[in-house]
Amino acid sequence: MALSQILGPVLMLTMVNSYSAAEVSNVAQSATVNFPGLGTVSVKALEPEGHLPQIVITERSAGRQLLLTDVGTSDPEGRDSYVIHHDWCAGCPRVRFRVQNVTGMPSPLILAVAIRPGGSDCRYAATIIGAVNGQLKVLTPDQLWSNAEGGFYIGDLGRRRGYGLVRWNFVWGDEAHYQPHRYEVSIFRFDAAESRFKLVQTTTSHRKYRTGEVWLAEMGLNCRNVLRDFHDLGC
Numbered sequence: 001m002a003l004s005q006i007l008g009p010v011l012m013l014t015m016v017n018s019y020s021a022a023e024v025s026n027v028a029q030s031a032t033v034n035f036p037g038l039g040t041v042s043v044k045a046l047e048p049e050g051h052l053p054q055i056v057i058t059e060r061s062a063g064r065q066l067l068l069t070d071v072g073t074s075d076p077e078g079r080d081s082y083v084i085h086h087d088w089c090a091g092c093p094r095v096r097f098r099v100q101n102v103t104g105m106p107s108p109l110i111l112a113v114a115i116r117p118g119g120s121d122c123r124y125a126a127t128i129i130g131a132v133n134g135q136l137k138v139l140t141p142d143q144l145w146s147n148a149e150g151g152f153y154i155g156d157l158g159r160r161r162g163y164g165l166v167r168w169n170f171v172w173g174d175e176a177h178y179q180p181h182r183y184e185v186s187i188f189r190f191d192a193a194e195s196r197f198k199l200v201q202t203t204t205s206h207r208k209y210r211t212g213e214v215w216l217a218e219m220g221l222n223c224r225n226v227l228r229d230f231h232d233l234g235c
Contacts, residue, residue: 035131045095047084053095053114067136072114072125104163106130115233122148122235132195139196148235151225159220164189168212180208
């Protein structure tokens with residue numbers, strides 16, 4: 001028997017084991033989630049070296065990949081890049097997810113958030129995944145973003161606006177970093193017919209506020225910042 005015939009299966013097994021080990025080392029978080037119509041799936045948050053953070057969802061039984069999506073953006077100049085560099089240590093971007101059950105929307109939802117740590121602030125990127133007609137898809141039209149002074153909310157928009165998503169962030173002025181700021185907000189309503197979030201309003205405050213939530217409350221939006229649930233993504 002030729003040496004290549006003997007070593008071939010061994011080399012193939014080594015390659016598979018190396019890939020599996022690399023994949024496992026990139027896994028920052030994993031969980032099993034039950035989606036109606038799909039059954040139980042495996043959800044993993046990956047932090048692969050040299051790539052953007054990722055969320056991968058696979059069938060738990062057969063292992064077939066159902067969805068793979070990046071979280072965050074890649075800036076060629078590096079000013080707003082979420083590309084993973086593990087040698088940056090505490091400055092390396094990270095990604096986590098939370099399972100959300102929200103009235104008026106497909107349930108459950110996967111909220112994935114990536115953080116890009118900075119010197120005096122942090123940048124967050126987020127995306128929302130849900131099941132539509134038996135298939136998993138990203139429900140947000142674009143990746144959401146915020147700094148540590150901003151946040152995200154999913155739920156009842158109040159004042160008969162329906163159910164949806166709110167993203168807010170501070171507007172940088174001549175004030176110090178953690179002094180009161182003006183804030184801007186984007187409001188998305190969940191369109192049940194199209195099974196996605198649609199942008200319906202963007203606006204900016206005229207006055208400065210200690211927090212964005214104070215201004216949102218004045219608008220009738222009682223928003224709890226879901227970033228508070230991501231304890232290991234604190235800035």
